[in-house]
Every structure is written in C-alpha cells, then in structure tokens.
Amino acid sequence: MSIEHATAIDAKFGAGSALPMEFRDNKRLTVPVEKIYGVLAFLQLQRGFDMLCDLAGIDYLGYADATDRYGIVYSLTNTTTGERLFVKTFVNDPDPEVPSVVDLWEGANWMERELYDMFGVKFQGHPDLRRILLPDEFTSHPLRKDYPMRGYGERHNFPTVTRAES
Amino acid sequence: MPLEAVASVDETGTDKEFLYTLNFGPQHPATHTTLRLILTLDGETIVKAQPDIGFLHSGFEKLGEDLDFNQYVTIVDRMNYVSPVANEIAWHHTIEKLMGLDITPRCKYIRTILAELARIGDHLLCVGAVALDLGGLTAFLYAFNERERIYDILENASGQRFHPSYTRVGGLINDVNDLFVSQVRAFVKSFPKAHGDVCRLLNKNKIFIDRTQGVGTLTREEAINRSCTGPVARASGVARDLRKDEPYLAYPELQSSFKIVCSNGGDCLARYLVRMGEMLESVNIIAAAIENLPSGPVNIGTDSKVVIPDKSATYRSIEGLIQHFELFMWNRRFETPVNEVYGANETANGELGFYVVSDGSAKAWRARTRPPSFIHFALFPHLIEGHQISDVPAVLGSLNIIAAELDR
C-alpha cells in the first residue's frame, strides 16, 4: 500500500515528504524534488524496489489546476513481489533540474537522456547528458506543449538532389 | 602476438594509435532498419561501442497528444511493426484501465489469441533474422512461411494483414467469423511442425551455437538493474512475466495452460532458446483459448457511451446515430477521469507500457510509451564490449531491436 511506503518515508525524511495517492491499481507518491534522490535510494535499498521500470516526463503547461510545469514519474518495480510504485516529482522553468539516478539504476541512463531531449529537464550528475533521438543541432524540446506538432519547418531544411546531378 | 585483455587498453594514451573507429550503420543489413553504432576496435575486438539512435524518430508521443483514444491506435500499430496487434491491445488495455471499463469475455479471449499470435510472429522474425545474419537463410524462409499464416488470420479478422487497427475502446472493430476459428485451429495444429523444422536447423547447428554461446552474457543482477523485461530478462533468470504476475485479459483463466520459459545462461543462445520455448507455450495458450472461446458480444453495451455502435445501428436507429455522433464530433467524444494511469502488457519484446495522463477530454494529455526495445538497446554497449566484431549481429539480433519502437 502506498500509505505504508509514505509513512516509512515520512519517518525518515520528515513529515510531508511523500504524498500518497491511488488510482485504479496504481500507487503513487508525490515527493518534493529536493528529497527525490534520497527517497528513491531509500526505496531501492530498504523497500526492495530494485527495478526502475520507466521514467515518464509530463508537461503540465495549461493543464487545469496545475501549479508546476514539468512532472517526472519514476515507475518502480519490486521484482520479487511484483509490486509497483510510481514516484512523482515536479520541477519548474526556467531551470528544470533533477538529480540523476544513474548511480542507483543503470537503466536510467538512456531514459534520462530521452527525457532531457524531449523536455529539456536537466539531470545533475548524469554521466553523458546529450540529445539521444533528435539531431544535436536541434534547439527545441518537442514534447513541450508550446512546441507545434508540425515543428518549425526543421523537417524540410535539407538540400534537394535532382536527377541530373546525381 | 596474442591480443591483450581489453581492460588494459588505454584509449587515450599509448594504445591510441592501435585503435581505430568503425562506423556501423545506419544503413546496414544487420541493423535491420536504422540504427548506428560507432565501434572502437582493437584489431577485431570491440573496445567501446557507442550507439547513435533517433534515425526513425517520428514523433509518436506528440501525435498521441493530438489524436483521440481510438484514432491513436493506428499510430500505436506502427510502433513495434513486427507484432502490431500486441501494441493495440496494450494501448487499449491502458485506456480501458483509465476509464474503468471491463470488456466482455469474448473480446478478452479474442484479444488474448491475437496477442499470442503476435508474440509468435515476433519471435519467428527475431529467430529468423538472427539465423539470417549468422549465415543461415533457410530458417528465415521457414519463419516467414509461418508469419504469412498469421497475416492471413489477421487479414481475415480485421481486413488488413499488417497493421490491423483492430481494437477499439471497449471492444473490437468487429467480431470474428467461423473462418477465424478454423484458421486458428489449423495454425495450432501445423505450427509445432514448422517450429520443429527451425529447431532442427538451428538447435544443434555447430556454427550457430559457436556464434551465440557465451556471447553477450547478461547476469541476473544487471538485467534487473538495467530495467530489462521480457525474454531478455527471462534468459538471465529473472522469472517475471506479466501474464503470470499481473494477469490481464483472459490470462487469469488460462493460467494452467502455460509456463514461463526461463534460462540461466544469459547469453545469446539462451535468449534464442527462451524465444523458441515461448512460442510453444503461446501455441498452448492459443489452443486453450480457441477451444474455450465464449460466445456473446465483443463490445460492451452501447449504454456505456464509449463504444462505436455498429453500422446497422447507426443507420437504422436514432440512438445509434446519436451515439455515433457523440463519439465522432470533435467537441464530444469520450469523457475520462482527470487522472493518470500506467498500464502494461507483456509483449514479445518485454513489458510494453503506456503512461497516460488525461485531462478529462478524449485525447491524452500525455501518452508516454515504455518501449522495451529502447531499454534493451541501452544494454548493447555493455554486452558487446570485449567481443569480436562478428558478434555484433548475434547480439543485436538476440535483443530484437525494432527501430520504430526504439525511436518512436
């Protein structure tokens, strides 16, 4: 139950460190970004969440009642019991930064790079934070809500080869 | 002079002049579509591998924010294009979880059968392609023969052989017919023989075994720490399978008909064997499911306001017409809870999950995919280091990287 985890985290990191929430079968904890690294390390080492299943980024720009812009969701799995837990944290412009968890889970490496590529959220302490999917020259972060779906015309900025010159 | 152990190579210092860089891809037969590797070589030994991906990045997740839950299924199809129908099932599984819908038993069984067929098709292509890259064309042709049968079944059920877009919120686009049942029965009967043919070609083939055994070994701890799922994790001894651990669709009722295939080897051969084993288990599931296929509707009732009424209802009844409009007018469509949910299915490659954030409208605010290929490809530099350049196709093939899912 998310309550148990939240109680354990509150006991260790001070009250209000984890806000439990449930929806369908998903158990979610909302943790402030200052404590996120400590909480994740605690969950991995003490509570048996040995696998980082997924890392999702969300841009809440314009979402009803949203107070923070970027949400980052760590999906954790306990491979022994099969339990899942979703730990969520929020960061904001102008300098969205989260501590990297690559030293806890190797698997976070590319997921964090992708999140950086798509949302521009920086991960402090990441060994190799570069763009992964888009070309290095790209300047925008396409999954932000203020980027148009068809882009700014980058897709057609290439020279043409005609038949005679090839 | 024998080569030194890889650990002793100093990449920047004195050894630098012996190392050279090889660019592998993005257009190379062994990369099966588009990915690029920059390999640093010491003779034939790979000192360092640097993958470069994104050559097929097509903005799937951005499209997911622009299309509604039914429309996006056509895009999800194109994600893992070796087993498209499994992606659809995973997507609508998540959406139904978000909306709190419980689909009908018949729909559950049909989806289960299709998901397992997709798994077989995916594994067949993977095994065939590994064999092809390692020099055996025949296994590839055998595998494709069986894939054509699966295509036929899908074509009969949905009308499209490759990207069926067969599922809808709350059900399927249409019910299956009797031909479907007999085709599936025939497939169940004939598949073990084809499977045996591939096994006989490869299982004791000295070249195949020499090139896969002990190559690209992944230990159990690493597999967990690096977020592996599916056959890659199971070949390293992680006995985790969502079909058993978090049963969905018709799997709760079919638990007794299948087992999880695991191995402790962790190398390419183990991954191959796990895939071969899983195919037979899948056939067992299909056999059990097709014989127990419940009757009844495939869609949940139209009073739920989420399923598309069938054409006769749309044309002949006022309720059907209203509901049709409700679902297709851009300002109506679905009503969803303002919340977020993660749903995952066990697809051929591993756990395919969607993290859907809903703002109450018919479109996802964010449709994050958890792509197994992406996570498995991150392993590649780790697996290949210290091996020979000829091991690259073996390792790549055994991870079964699907570029569209890798880059989305």
Added chain:
Amino acid sequence: MALKLDDNIFVSKLDFLANWVRKNSLWPMPFATACCGIELMASASSRYDLARFGSEAMRFTPRQCDVMIVAGRVAMKMVPVMQRIWLQMPEPKWCISMGACASTGGVFDTYSVVQGIDRFIPVDVYVPGCPPRPEQVIRAVLDLQEKIMKGGTIDGREFAKRTAYEGPGDRLGELDPSEVVIAPGNFATGKRLRGLPLVN
C-alpha cells in the same frame, strides 16, 4: 561498315538491348527504415518470391544496386543518409518510393518526418499503401521495368534531361508564416542550405 549506317538506327537498337538487359536484372537496394521494410522482406521471401521478376538480388551496398526501394518513413536525421546512398549508387539507377510514408509522410505529419522523399531525391515509381501489399511491390517493379523499356537509353540521356526539382511545390506554404524559422543544418544560426551545392 557500321560507320556508314545512319546513327539513329544503330543507337536505338543498342538502347533496346540495354533496356532489355537492365529491366530483367534490377538489383534492389532495400533502404528499409520502418514497417514497410518488413513487407519488403515478405515480398522477397517464400510466398511472394520477387525472384520471379529478376529482382531478388538484394544488395545492401549501394555500389552494386540499380534500384533503391525506400521502404518506410524518413526522419530528419535520415535524410542526409538517404541522399548519400542515392548519390553512391552507380548509373543507371531508379528509385521506388514504397508506402504512404515515403511518398507523402503518411500518418506521420509531425515535426521530424519528411513529408515525401521526393522533396529531396528524384523518385520514379510511387507505391501507395500502408504498407503496400507484396503484390503491389511486385507491380511497382513491373511498372519500373515497363518504364525502362519505354524510355531508357544506353547512355542514360533521359536522366540528363531531368534537371528540375520533381517534388511537390511550395514547401513553406504548408506552414503558418509565424511558425517558420529558416534555420537549416544548425537550426539556431545556420543559413538555408537549399540551393547550395551538395558535397558528395
């Protein structure tokens, strides 16, 4: 003897011979990027067997191929690769654009997918479908053979005439002017590359 013959007769017969030889030994270069590539594999394998039409010898090196089959969508990062491969193929060469994505962008009208490869390389045959059925791929090869038979010349004179851009017109018209930034190569600061000679 030959010198006395009328030039026209002599050349046209060699043209015919060359066309006939070329048409029956088209070696495809499968530039398979996405789902269509799997259907291309299906066309070449057991059931549909492209070999019946002399086109089964898939070679993955552009230097050995006559026809490039672009099967699948081409993303931003892939365009330079595609052009490079096209330029590396020896003459005479043709291009088949297989599938909705390669021809028009298909369902992917997004920031990173090129809306039709004919904007960047010349295309001879388009195959509609998502993905096209293997029969359609075979039909495309047959159509290409017909095209070669009709218009081919031994020294490729018909190619030299195609000096103009063959893709859709008005490339920037699709976007709202406020959305357009002309920033190629280096998307932040660079100049527009179109018009500059391509370095091979």
